[in-house]
Amino acid sequence: MAADMLVVQELNKTFSTPSGTVIALDRIGLQVKQGELITIIGPSGCGKSTLLKIVAGLDTDYEGSVRLNGKQIDGPSIEKGFIFQEPRLFPWLTVEKNIAGNLSLKKPDIREKVTELIELVRLTGFEKAYPRELSGGMAQRVAIARALLRNPDVLLLDEPFGALDAFTRSHMQEVLLDIWQKNRTTMLFVTHDLDEAVFLGNRVVMMNPRPGHIRKVLTIDLPYPRKRASQSFQELRHHVLKEFEKVEEPAIDHGAGI
Structure with a gap:
């Protein structure tokens, strides 16, 4: 056990x-x-x-x-990852950049991980979208992906x-x-x-x-x-x-x- x-x-x-x-x-x-x-x-x-x-x-x-x-x-x-009731996304960042946070998407391993998470939370095709273009559920999926990035x-x-x-x-x-x-x-x-x-x-x-x-x-x-x-x-x-x-x-x- x-x-x-x-x-x-x-x-x-x-x-x-x-x-x-x-x-x-x-x-x-x-x-x-x-x-x-x-x-x-x-x-x-x-x-x-x-x-x-x-x-x-x-x-x-x-x-x-x-x-x-x-x-x-x-x-x-x-x-420890934490998800609040509201997504708390940065409105000036795209979906992929919100997930990456302070980590650079220019690094191949970070970009690969972000791409995997976008697919996992069913947001493929919305990588370049901004929070204002997302529904409430989609925004919360971004927050979940962000919390999972660091395993x-x-x-x-x-x-x-x-x-x-x-x-x-x-x-x-x-x-x-x-x-x-x-x-x-x-x-x-x-x-x-x-x-x-x-x-x-x-x-x-x-x-x-x-x-x-x-x-x-x-x-x-x-x-x-x-x-x-x-x-x-x-x-x-x-x-x-x-x-x-x-x-x-x-x-x-x-x-x-x-």
Whole structure:
């Protein structure tokens, strides 16, 4: 069995507010193996994005241990790619230059890698296009390709499809699964959408708020590609929903964007 790539132990995170100290994360424990696609779901305010930012090294003010490949995470690094809800592309750069970032396309190995990624995210033919010429889904694919350029050990996605319309969101889920199945990049995917969590994840991490903690981790044994209309998918979806209905104010999106 593969060793754990990412290990989170006894993670606690607090924020100071005018009304006092708020516990954002309480004794979080999570182990992720290389090549897993983990979805994290929970109500607003349960600490999903905070957890992701800590793993990314964007927030180092916490108690506990967060280790990647055996090393304590103490800041951002090329080993961790991060995808935000919005693409955050440079409007004055073309698709290929947005993907390359500060690396020169004049170098044959960089150009070859960028070309491979453009094909992987299904944007062949749009190399010279500017962000203003792209749809929301296409722009997000550029952001994913950019994050993959340096071959990160783990890709962290913070509700990347939340702002997309239903059709585009469904398509982007298929694109992401295609990328994952070809590259087997370890992924942590934060979402508030129940269907999305079950459709994508090898395991679903269910979180509850006040304070933020992991309620349950559910293994999804359904083979890919998954069919939302299948009885097995609906049974799993119902099971996850029932888990959240045991908690007051679940605030879970039962299928927005699907």
